[in-house]
Amino acid sequence: MTENKPLIIPELVALDADAGPSKEDVIExxxxxxxxxxxxxSPDGLAADAKKRESTAxxxxxxxxxxxxxxxxxVLAPSLGFARLVQPVDFGAADGRAADLIFMIAAPDGADDFHLQLLAKLARGLMQTEFTDALRQAADAEEITRIVTKQVQPELLDGGEEAEDGAVGEAGSAAGSTQGDGAVGSKKAAASSAPAEGQTVIVGVSSCPTGIAxxxxxxxxxxxxxxxxxxxxxxEGQGSGKIDALDPELIKRASAVIFAHDLPVKGRERFAGKPVIDVGVKxxxxxxxxxVDKALAAVDxxxxxxxxSGGGSSEESEEGSEHWARRLQRSVMTGVSYMIPFVAAGGLLIALGFLLAGYDVANLYEKISISDYSLWNLPGNEFVHEIKNSADNVVGTETITVSQSGLLLYIGWTLFLLGQAAMSFLVPALAGYISFGLAGRPGIAPGFVMGVVAVQVGAGxxxxxxGGILAGYFAAWLAGxxxxxxxRGLMPVVVIPLGTTLVVGAVMYLVLGRPLAALMTGLKHGLTSMSGGGSAVLLGIILGLMMCFDLGGPINKAAYLFGTAGLSEAxxxxxxxxxxxxxxMAAGMVPPLAMSAATFLRSRLFTKAEIENGxxxxxxxxxxxxxxxxxxxxADPLRVIPATMAGGAVTGAMTMAMHVGSRAPHGGVFVAFAITNFGGFLLAILAGxxxxxxxxxxxxGLGRNADGQGGKEGAEAQAAAAAA
Structure with missing residues (x-):
């Protein structure tokens, strides 16, 4: 087979064809x-292989x-079969539009890099509207052949070579056709012009199972x-053939990375530390x-x-070499990260409910049904709650009086109930996504169930x-x-979730439930006792130190989880x-506020980048x-972290001493309505x-003098030395 053998000839083209109502018919x-x-x-053999590929995606x-x-x-030779259909057929496109332009890309099992590159050029052409418009407007099979050949093998036209079987004539220009990509096999770095100085650069990898489309x-x-x-x-297209690797200098310049892949990324460590958007190829x-917009947003x-970071050329190698403690920490952080939106949304809704309906709206929760009221039947400020015995017989009544009534009460009550609904997912989401972090998708369902079990047994x-950790490890063991x-097809959707739920659920109910509930009860009582007297100040110092130690890391998140988890018990x-x-909340606000103030007051101690961040x-x-x-x-952990911890400890001690309270789990000064003693809240933050x-x-300043360097140049030199 010669390298100039055409991929498409008129005999491979069918115009205005009626190939049948289904995609299987079209493939056949x-x-x-x-x-x-x-x-x-064999047409049947080729159709079977193509339909098998179609079944995967x-x-x-x-x-x-x-x-x-x-x-x-x-397949005897790499080929492009083309059909322009009279009646479009649904091939599962994301826009829901049925397809009228169908290319069958047929490659031999041993297709070499050259032909795979040609097929890749067709795939690129299909993303250009000029190319597809020309295909729809072409009058005959010969014109289709010229349009496609000009995209994938322009040298056959430009060189005036006659293709076999009379497929391609002399050089010609089909209306609306597009120019090819250039020489096949050129390096990505050489094919792309160098980006201008200061221009944003994003790099990435794409791959699909067959690597040819x-x-x-x-x-x-x-x-x-x-x-x-x-x-x-x-x-960088990581297809079936030779990979044209990205220029390392281009990767170094990149601000973010996009992985669009259905196969493990090769050479993933080249992109270590950069913001990443990780999705499937489609x-x-x-x-x-x-x-691209998400990648740009991730930069900041x-x-x-x-x-x-770390070695390994694929996702599997990275995960396989990960230390068990690091994997456990990462999975717990995954659970906390997925839990936080439930807490933030639920807590803010509850706070808004309090703002509109008053704090005593909580007295209606689980006693009075909001479904008895509507916008046309607004509630008053008195409610009668029927007290029933175990036989569901009414044995007495209780009158509940609230401060608000009418529309404000109804809307506030609704917001409060929505917030409570969101907060009820706190523990299940935590457990479910910890399990997900350890076992992947099969671990989600049993993890959520263990979270519900934890709530039912009082383990919080x-x-x-x-429960999430046990479910994740057991599900991962089953998967292995x-x-x-x-x-195998039933493992991720039936066997793993069912087996994990049965085994770990039994352990939670029969073995661990009571001890964990006792531990949780003891912790609650301990916190309640510490919140009064001198112990409250000590607790505030500890929480302040934790919030300001790693600034969003595991210790910071542990303190935040500690605070948010208690809101449902308040x-x-x-x-x-x-x-x-x-x-x-107050302690966590101190570090960025202080760094902003420091860069403003003593800008000469900071680099230009730090001043911008400030x-x-x-x-x-x-x-x-x-x-x-x-x-x-x-940039400067030995000076910044101790300073932030000291300020956080001061703020934590003051908020506890002044009995500042927050019914909202997030929002800072923008949820002032949910903070009691807001003046004390601001004073504590200011002091820290x-x-x-x-x-x-x-x-x-001491560090600058010790290093013998001053001004921004000294700070930048120190930063450069640290990065070297």
Whole structure:
């Protein structure tokens, strides 16, 4: 087989064809077309291989296009079968549009890099509207052949070579056709012009199971989306053939990474530490623009996911080499991260409910049904609660009086109930996503069930932690068993969730339930006792130190979880959880506020990048986003972290001493309505900020003198030395 053998000839083209009502019919029609042109030995065998590939993922793409494809032992030469259908057929495209342009990409089992690159160029062409418009407007099979050949093998036209079987004539220009990509096999770095100085760069990897279609369509779509936004996007297609690796210098310049893949990423460690958007390959084909936008947003998001550091060339190798303690820590953090939205949404809704309906709306919870009222039947301020015995007989009544009535009470009551509903997912979400972090998707269901069990037995968030960890490890163990072939398909959806729920659920109910409940009860009583007297100040100091130690890391999140978990236990007679929540929030606001103040007061002690970060850190601090101080702590941990911990301890002690309380789990000063003794709240934050600011300035000044360097140049030199 010569390298200039055409992929498409007129005999492989069917215009205005009626191939049948289903995609299976269309695949069989095109397989017969390829075999009829002498390019496949068995139409049935080729169709079977193509349908097998189709069953793994639909090959429809937005714009009325489908690309069924496969590598098959029945293919005699790399070929493109094409059909323009009279009646479009649904191939499962994301936009819901049925396909009228169908390419069957048929490659031999041993297709070499050259031909795979040609097929990749077709995949890129299909992402260009000029190319697809020309296909729809073409008058005959010869014109289709010229349009496609110009995209994938322009040298056959430009060189005036006659293709076999009279497929391609002299050089010609089909209306609306597009220019090819250039020489096959060129390096990505060479093919792409170097980005301009200061231009944003995003790099990434695309891959699909066969590596001859979606891989390169995703790359083309992402790179085009980058051009539309005035930035450089360079994607490495990890297809079946030779990989044109990204230039290491380009990776070094990149601000973010996009992985659009259905196979493990090769050489993942090259991108370590960069913000990452990680999706399946079809997500890039269907909506590349939103992925690029997300990557740009991740650049400035300190909490964005990042490519893990360390060796390994694939996801499996990274996970397999991960230390068990690190894996457990990561999984617990996963659970906490997924739990926080439930807490934040639920807590803020409850706080809004209190704002509108008054704090005594909580007295209606679980006693009076809101369904008895509506916008046309608004509640008053008195309610009668029937007290029933175990036989459901009324044995007495209780009159409940609240401060509000009418529309405000009804709306506030509704918000309060919505908040309580969200908060009820706190422990199940924690357990479910810890299990997910350890075992993947099969661990979610049993993890959630263990969270519900923990609530039922009174074990609270401690039970959720234990139940989620046990469920995750047991589900991962089941997943690692060598199941027979007939059972493998049922493992992730039936066997693992069912087996894990049965075994771990029994352990939680029969063995661990009572001890964990006793531990949780003891912890609650201990906290209640510490919240009064001198112990309250000590508790505030401890929480303040934890919140300011690693700024969004495990210790910070542990303190935050400690505060939020208690909100569901708070009441008018038990305000300790509110005080703990206020302490956690106030202390977490200190680091970014202090770093912003320090960069303003003594800018010569900081680098230009730190000064820029300081200009926005104050807003992050007011919003209770501790991560705003991470850039400062990362650049100079020995001076910044002790200073922030000192300020956090001062703030924590003061909030507990002044009995500041917060019914909202997040929001900083913007949830002032949910904070009792708001003046004390602000005073404690101010005191901690002053302490941290002063210590940072003093410590950095001492460090500057010791190093014998001054000004911004000295700070930048120190930062450069630390990074070297």
């Amino acid at each position: 029609f095109l397989a017969a077309t390829v075999a009829g042109a002498g390019r496949a030995s 639909p090959t429809g793409i937005p714009g009325g296009i489908a690309i069924p494809h496969c590598r098959s032992s029945h 979606h891989t390169f369509m995703a790359a083309e779509a992402l790179e085009q989306a980058g051009k539309d936004r005035g930035i450089t996007v360079a994607i 997500a890039a084909v269907n909506d590349a623009g939103s992925l 998001d300190p909490s964005a996911a990042r490519v893990p 968030f401690i039970g959720g932690l234990v 068993l060598n199941a027979p072939a007939w059972l 009441s008018a007679s038990n305000t300790a959880p509110y005080e703990i929540m206020a302490t956690v 200009r926005s850190a104050w807003l992050l601090g007011l919003s209770f986003i501790s991560e705003g101080a991470i850039p400062f702590a990362a 900020t002053v302490v941290t600011t002063a210590l940072v300035i003093v410590l950095k």
